[in-house]
Amino acid sequence: MTITTTTDTKPRVWIGCLACYNEGRLVGDWHDASDADEVTTADVHSRASSHEELWCFDIENIPVRREMSPHEAAEWGRVFDEVDEHQREALYAWVASGDYVAEGTGDLPSTSDFQERYCGHWEGFDDYARELADDIGLLHDVPEEIATYFDWDSWIRDLGFDYSTCGADTGGIYVFRAL
Structure with missing residues (x-):
């Protein structure tokens, strides 16, 4: 007999502006990992911004324990979307x-x-x-x-x-x- 569970398993990442982070400010938000490579600096700042680089500072439901680029996060998210x-x-x-x-x-x-x-x-x-x-x-x-x-x-x-x-x-x- 197999067991079934209903835990939230959607991979998510906290994407923040790297320039703001380096200035000592946390500017960012949580996003689905599979869409992480589509997030723009305007999305993170809620307005147009001259900052260019985004980074995933925190992750949920991805089995690695490190920061990563939005592109890599999207790859992980899409892998989990396949199952x-x-x-x-x-x-x-x-x-x-x-x-x-x-x-x-x-x-x-x-x-x-x-x-x-x-x-x-x-x-x-x-x-x-x-x-x-x-x-x-x-x-x-x-x-x-x-x-x-x-x-x-x-x-x-x-x-x-x-x-x-x-x-x-x-x-x-x-x-x-x-x-």
Whole structure:
């Protein structure tokens, strides 16, 4: 049985004027990360401005802990837009674990690899493994008298070598195939 959650997962960034920041003033606002590269200095100042450079000083729901350019923030936002909202927390956890596949030469995760590997949100790996055993009919043709001697603990431990897991903030774990 998979678990579903309803946490806000929309990537957002606080975009500020770099010139104002260097002068000791915080001028900026929160924006959706996927639109960050479309924000102008006029948007940030609410009027025309001679300042030219914007910077993302704070981030939400992006699995890196650093400032970034609006262009990079937009790339991160668009990556998260590629997956269903109910899978964004799992993608975040996958990237934050460091055990993910990046596209190209940067840090951006490959959403196709994520989709191929993601097995769901479970209370524990044992729960995932037992449902997988049912789904694949692991003991389907084995007589019950013999199936009772099946060593579930060893099978689940060995199966674990083919998967990785990440803890979920809402409890349970995310399970990923290690391809």
